[in-house]
Amino acid sequence: MPQTTNMKKKTTYLLFTGTILYLLAFSSCYYDNLERLNPTSSCDTSGTITYAGAIKSIIDNNCTSCHSGGAPSGGISLDTYTAVKNVGLSGKLYNSVSWASGTSPMPKSAAKLDECSINKIKKWTTTSYPQ
Ligand code: HEC
Structure with a gap:
């Protein structure tokens, strides 16, 4: 038992x-x-996307190693608000990070930016480039 x-x-x-x-x-x-x-649950693009608040850090972390100084790659400078805005106005900023055909995919020879960063760049270029 x-x-x-x-x-x-x-x-x-x-x-x-x-x-x-x-x-x-x-x-x-x-x-x-x-x-x-819900991959966007941690990506908030609802408010105003500003250069100082969001775009500058994305560019500094992924682009200025090549796109700054006296001889920037491809003749494209991305180290000031005005410079980044001008590339945005040319249409090449969003096209390059979204790997659109006809534009060199950026960041060059590296992985595509995360979806959230690309969405922020898209919103910034379609809302008159808030500073
Ligand atoms: C490792 C160096 C490097 C990095 C990092 C880099 N680029 Fe570039 N970029 C280049 C070179 C070199 C060119 C010239 C075109 C080519 O060789 O493809 C270029 C060209 C460009 C162009 C022009 C594209 C065209 O088709 O006319 C844009 C816009 C651009 N880069 C944006 C960016 C952005 C935005 C980032 C960051 C997300 C970035 N680049 C990161 C090297 C780089």
Whole structure:
């Protein structure tokens, strides 16, 4: 008889632990999928996108290593508000980061910018380039 009780305890214990582990695995999977279904949930482009608040850091982190100084790559300077705005006005700023055909894909020889940064650049170029 005590044998049977022990077995029962063991089985209950295993079932209990198994259920907890299963729930943990399932819930983390659930949130992974939620994140994948809503990739824009962490990207807020609802307010005004300004050069100082959003665009400058994207450009500084990905572009000015080549596009600044006395001899910028491709003759394109991206180190001031006016310079970046002028490239935007030419249509090449958004076209280059969205890898549109007919424009050199940027950043050159590197991965495409994240979707959020590209969306911010798009909004900035279509809302009169807030400073
Ligand atoms: C590793 C150096 C490098 C980086 C980083 C880089 N570029 Fe360029 N870029 C170039 C070169 C070189 C050219 C000249 C065209 C070519 O060789 O493809 C160019 C050309 C351009 C052009 C003109 C494209 C055309 O078709 O006329 C634009 C616009 C541009 N870059 C924007 C950017 C932006 C925006 C970033 C950052 C997201 C960036 N670049 C990052 C090297 C770079």
